[in-house]
Amino acid sequence: MKLVRYGDAGAEKPALLDGEGRLRDLSALVADISGGTLDDASLDRLRRLDPETLPLVEGNPRIGPCVGNIGKFLCIGLNYSDHAAETGAAIPEHPILFLKANSAIVGPYDDVVIPRGSTQTDWEIELGVVIGKTAKYVDRANALDHVAGYCIVNDVSERHFQMQLTGQWTKGKSCDTFGPTGPWLVTRDEIADPQNLGMALEVNGKRMQTGNTATMIFTVAEIIEHLSQLFTLHPGDVISTGTPPGVGMGMKPRPVYLRDGDVMDLRIDGLGHQRQRVRSDD
Incomplete structure (x- = not known):
């Protein structure tokens, strides 16, 4: 699974890549790709999703750092x-x-x-x-x-x-x-x-x-x-x-x-x- 954050700097939204390399928005499911969503159980829940059921991100938005609120x-x-x-x-x-x-x-x-x-x-x-x-x-x-x-x-x-x-x-x-x-x-x-x-x-x-x-x-x-x-x-x-x-x-x-x-x-x-x-x- 490939997880992505997209949007303006400081206001990025979470997404994943579908099988065709398109961004699928995860905002309704997780607040961000960050420490609170990186444990095995949370990743397994995302992995079980059908990407086709997620909103397609249109256009070519800016891609942000792939992890938000990095600790160290x-x-x-x-x-x-x-x-x-x-x-x-x-x-x-x-x-x-x-x-x-x-x-x-x-x-x-x-x-x-x-x-x-x-x-x-x-x-x-x-x-x-x-x-x-x-x-x-x-x-x-x-x-x-x-x-x-x-x-x-x-x-x-x-x-x-x-x-x-x-x-x-x-x-x-x-x-x-x-x-x-x-x-x-x-x-x-x-x-x-x-x-x-x-x-x-x-x-x-x-x-x-x-x-x-x-x-x-x-x-x-x-x-x-x-x-x-x-x-x-x-x-x-x-x-x-x-x-x-x-x-x-x-x-x-x-x-x-x-x-x-x-x-x-x-x-x-x-x-x-x-x-x-x-x-x-x-």
């Missing part, structure tokens, strides 16, 4: 062995964790805005994991039972803010629009193996990132196990699980960064497509 936006750094190699970083012993401000979250086709003073805005395609069941002290054997589904995240990053401004990575990760999420939440029953998903990102039609979740250093289950030992994961929390090689800062002979007018296209097997146009915050 958790990000894992340097989680692909080939990406760690391109940046010259050592393989981490434990998952590297940073937070992305929720105010960065936008829809999958919304503009990404280069903040004032930025010279090093970069791209990062990532597998997003949406928690559906409270997780505390879980082990990897049953960790995936706590997942509602998966989505695409573009962990847009300003490298100077991230690396050179005194403080933590969060500074370069949390600028407004730096968290495109969606287009839809694909429930976990449709993803047979989250550790075997092809990933690709293009800038202006040129392939920059090609990867597969098989090269993650820490699997989705291991990440959930680790984080749940530290704090409770709640329904509606989102974990962005790291990026494969091909980011701008790793380009040779010199880094390549986003500029006004650039267009990013992102795809992950089974999870759909994102596209963002880049513009400067003038």
Whole structure:
């Protein structure tokens, strides 16, 4: 099942995709696609619906972030062995964790805005994991039972803010629009193996990132196990699980960064497509 939120920013409505890829409105049944509707029982009720009985959404509305009212936006750094190699970083012993401000979250086709003073805005395609069941002290054997589904995240990053401004990575990760999420939440029953998903990102039609979740250093289950030992994961929390090689800062002979007018296209097997146009915050 593919769950979607559509409409103006801040006023999105819940929907699902029917067999022909059309939006079917769920407003009469659920208030939103958010933590309160992501448990197994709620998803099973939606799964049993006949999409043909639901109102068809006409036109081409804006697609919003696939999860509303996200609790924690958790990000894992340097989680692909080939990406760690391109940046010259050592393989981490434990998952590297940073937070992305929720105010960065936008829809999958919304503009990404280069903040004032930025010279090093970069791209990062990532597998997003949406928690559906409270997780505390879980082990990897049953960790995936706590997942509602998966989505695409573009962990847009300003490298100077991230690396050179005194403080933590969060500074370069949390600028407004730096968290495109969606287009839809694909429930976990449709993803047979989250550790075997092809990933690709293009800038202006040129392939920059090609990867597969098989090269993650820490699997989705291991990440959930680790984080749940530290704090409770709640329904509606989102974990962005790291990026494969091909980011701008790793380009040779010199880094390549986003500029006004650039267009990013992102795809992950089974999870759909994102596209963002880049513009400067003038």
